[in-house]
Structures are given as C-alpha cells and as structure tokens.
Amino acid sequence: MTDHGHHDVRTLVVGGGIGGLATALAIARTGRPVHLVEQAPAFTEVGAGLQLGANATRVMDRLGVLGAVEAVAVHPERAVMFDARNGEKLTGLTLGSLYRQRYGFPYLVMHRSDLLQILLDACLAEPLITLENNRTVIEVAPTADDVLLKCADGTTYRADVVLGADGLHSRLRRLFIDDEPVSSGYVAYRGTMPIEDATTQVDVNDIVLWVGPRLHLMQYPVRAGALYNQVAVFYSKTFAAGVPDSDRATPDELDEAYAATVDPVRISAASISRTRHWPLFDRDPLEHFAQGRVALLGDAAHPMLQVLGQGACQALEDAVCLAGVLDEHVDNPVKALTAYEQLRLPRATTCQRLARPWADMWHLADPVGLALRDRAFRSRADDDYSDVDWLYADPTGQPATPTTSPETTP
Known part of the structure; x- marks a missing residue:
C-alpha cells in the first residue's frame, strides 16, 4: 500500500520489527483488523x-x-x-x-532475520493485516475519542488504538516521558x-x-x-x-x-x-505502558540490556497480551490498554531491572x-x-x- 492521504483505521501499530509484526499477527488472529506502519523501506532486522x-x-x-521457527532454529x-x-x-x-x-x-x-521473515510471511498471509513501509511518524495527537498521527510524507491516520513498537528510540514514548537511552x-x-x-x-x-x-x-x-x-x-x-x-x-x-x-x-x-x-x-523503567488509547510495547516500553536474552521474548509476551485484552474489552480500548499495563508492566520491568545487576555480575x-x-x-x-x-x-x-x-x- 503506497497511497498517501488520510486513513481511518481501527488499530494502528507503529514499528515493523519482531514486536510490531507479532502484535499485528496476534491481534489479527482474534478477528480484529490491524494497520501497521514501518519507517524503513523494507522489513529488516539489525x-x-x-x-x-x-x-x-x-x-x-x-x-x-x-x-516454521523450529525448522530454521x-x-x-x-x-x-x-x-x-x-x-x-x-x-x-x-x-x-x-x-x-x-x-x-x-x-x-x-537468526533474527529468520524470525522476522516468518512473522512477516504470516502477516502477509493474513487478510486482516495491512502493512505499509516508508511511513515515519512525526506527530502523535491523542484525544479522548481517537488518536491522530502524521507521517513525514504527509500521510495521516486516525485510529481507535495506537500501539508503539518503534524501538529504543521510540517517538511514541515521548507521550509518556521525556527521557533518553x-x-x-x-x-x-x-x-x-x-x-x-x-x-x-x-x-x-x-x-x-x-x-x-x-x-x-x-x-x-x-x-x-x-x-x-x-x-x-x-x-x-x-x-x-x-x-x-x-x-x-x-x-x-x-x-x-x-x-x-x-x-x-x-x-x-x-x-x-x-x-x-x-x-x-x-532506559530507566517507565511507570506506565499505557495512556488513554496509546500503549507501548517491546523496546519502546522496556528496553533492557541483552544479558538475560529477553528483549524479543518480552516483546512477544506483550503481543499476545495486547491481543487478549483488546479482544476481551472489544468496545473499550482504554480499559483494554489499562489491563495490558496491569498485566505486563510488573513482569517486563522485573526483567529490565534485573538485566543491569546481571550484566554487572558477568563483568x-x-x-x-x-x-x-x-x-x-x-x-x-x-x-x-x-x-x-x-x-x-x-x-x-x-x-x-x-x-x-x-x-x-x-
């Protein structure tokens, strides 16, 4: 999908890495349509x-x-x-x-790229998922009834729910806190x-x-x-x-x-x-992963040192949790994202906090x-x-x- 202009979508995922694609797939599996935007021209993993x-x-x-994962792992x-x-x-x-x-x-x-490709192929095969590349979100404006987003190329979106999977340097995280890695x-x-x-x-x-x-x-x-x-x-x-x-x-x-x-x-x-x-x-742990109709996941929410081997694992946990709460509270996205935060923040933050002393212990x-x-x-x-x-x-x-x-x- 390459047309610019304005799009009204139900659920918008920002970021097409492992966490973003897994979240889109998990939500689509519940029967809910998902729109995902990725700033890079292609879906790749570094x-x-x-x-x-x-x-x-x-x-x-x-x-x-x-x-499919076990076949290449x-x-x-x-x-x-x-x-x-x-x-x-x-x-x-x-x-x-x-x-x-x-x-x-x-x-x-x-290999990280193998997992990304498996998730990408599954998303491409899912009719409820729309994927777009070359979309760099530059403005996010939540309201009580929806969330408005603007991209660098002029494309705009109005969404019921926005999920930030945009990584360590997340732009959506700025809605929650003004911090730095x-x-x-x-x-x-x-x-x-x-x-x-x-x-x-x-x-x-x-x-x-x-x-x-x-x-x-x-x-x-x-x-x-x-x-x-x-x-x-x-x-x-x-x-x-x-x-x-x-x-x-x-x-x-x-x-x-x-x-x-x-x-x-x-x-x-x-x-x-x-x-x-x-x-x-x-980054230092957040006090909240959700705010109104916006929630963060993966490295946007809880970036951690790699020593526990849990960065991608926790993003995958986020994905199925988000799908579950959005399905349970199908007509109340604010309640759904509040439930997501209550379920995921303690566990993900524990992993995030333990990674630092664990790294110190190794070194x-x-x-x-x-x-x-x-x-x-x-x-x-x-x-x-x-x-x-x-x-x-x-x-x-x-x-x-x-x-x-x-x-x-x-």
Whole structure:
C-alpha cells in the first residue's frame, strides 16, 4: 500500500520489527483488523543471533508459527558459562528434552532475520493485516475519542488504538516521558560465519558464554546449524569518554580488551567482523505502558540490556497480551490498554531491572566479588531450574516475579 492521504483505521501499530509484526499477527488472529506502519523501506532486522526461551516459544505456538521457527532454529542441549581468564567452567543450564519437559516448550536459538521473515510471511498471509513501509511518524495527537498521527510524507491516520513498537528510540514514548537511552559504556562486535569456518572447536548443540572482567563473549549456532553466531562485548573507555565516533571502540580496543583471555576466547573475538560495532543501551523503567488509547510495547516500553536474552521474548509476551485484552474489552480500548499495563508492566520491568545487576555480575573485576560469584555458580547443578522457573514457566501456573537475587540465577 503506497497511497498517501488520510486513513481511518481501527488499530494502528507503529514499528515493523519482531514486536510490531507479532502484535499485528496476534491481534489479527482474534478477528480484529490491524494497520501497521514501518519507517524503513523494507522489513529488516539489525543483528544476528537471538535466544528464545520457553516463554517466547509458547507465544509462537499460540501465533501458529512455532513449526516454521523450529525448522530454521537450533535446539541447544545446554548453555554453559566459562571463565574467560582461565577457561574453567563456572555453571550451566540443561536445555534440550529435559527443559522442554519441564516448561512444555523448547529453548531455541536462531537468526533474527529468520524470525522476522516468518512473522512477516504470516502477516502477509493474513487478510486482516495491512502493512505499509516508508511511513515515519512525526506527530502523535491523542484525544479522548481517537488518536491522530502524521507521517513525514504527509500521510495521516486516525485510529481507535495506537500501539508503539518503534524501538529504543521510540517517538511514541515521548507521550509518556521525556527521557533518553542510558549508555552502559559497553559495545558489541557481532556477526556470523559458516559453522565450518569457526576458529575454535565448537559443539553445535551448546550455547557458550565466556565471562571476564568488563567483557563477555557469547557463541551459538543459528540457521539450523549452518552458521555460527558470535558477540564480543567489552567496556569501551573511549566510548564512555565521548571520543568521536570514528576513534572510539575501535578493533584495536577490542583486541586490547581480550588480550588477557584464554586462546579460544581471544581467537574467536579476533575472528568477528570489524566493520561495525553497536553501543549497548537501555532506559530507566517507565511507570506506565499505557495512556488513554496509546500503549507501548517491546523496546519502546522496556528496553533492557541483552544479558538475560529477553528483549524479543518480552516483546512477544506483550503481543499476545495486547491481543487478549483488546479482544476481551472489544468496545473499550482504554480499559483494554489499562489491563495490558496491569498485566505486563510488573513482569517486563522485573526483567529490565534485573538485566543491569546481571550484566554487572558477568563483568565483575573485583577479586572478592569474583570469588564469591564463582563459588555460588559452581555450587549449583546444571539441571536445577529453581532460579529460572519464574521466567520460563507458564505464568498462569507460576509466580510472575523471581524468588532469588540475580547473583544466584544461572
């Protein structure tokens, strides 16, 4: 759809990433028409690997796309954390059949673009969904009866409900708060390579995490095991100091950060593409996700550091929740979005808040802190799920908040 002008729509989703497309699909599955606008000329995802716990694959099953996802994903047998300084195992988590038996759904890793394409194909096949590209929202004006939006090209919309899935730099978030993304000081170099070109010995059924002072390296296969995804993260002194873009977080700084790590870590970090790096940001939690006829979801609502692997997972949870409340309160969108906030804000904010100390724990440099962390990790069994039930179990049958501190969570 390329015509400009004015459009009256029932439900408008702003943003065509994983969260936006999943939300459109979930709502359409309830029989409600959805209009989605995306500022980019095509639907694309930046980045490579993506981890999907049972809380996310449970949503995919409800959306009818889990089969397609499993066909291109990898089913890891375990996640293992090693010390990047000496190569010793610290802890792990058994995945595979035991995990699936406990939670009812699998833990998967996959390429972000594969998931986006699956969701896009499902949306294109759904007659109740209208997708538009090249629509950059520049003005949002909520009223008691509707929401008016204007795009940079002059296109305007009047909607009963507007759902902001426009990411970390969300324009719709400005309706809620005038804040800015918070820099962690860390940057990531990331990319994929053919699995046969992996520079160190890999187990295609493992998620491998190496942690060290002010750095971590994440590795796992994607695209049905054909590619190996790697993310090298480190604290960038030049980035934190505000050095100009071209001179900060350089490959030389990456190599320096990883110089004291064991060979598999140092060699792997050196093998990752050096063409681009990504600063890591989050934002402080919001007090509200909904305001009248407007609600935020995904990174627009609760951007979090990547260490919990929950960014996309929480956006998928948002999607099915929004579909459910809009279907339940079909004639009262304000009541529906209020219910969405009540259901989703506590859980998503918990993930958002825990990500910061969890990242600090991975990146510990203090010897005493390291000793205490390592002792706690080594004391737990890989098949002990007690600290992660709150995250992966069906929320209808499990508590929605963690019962332990992040220092003891695997």
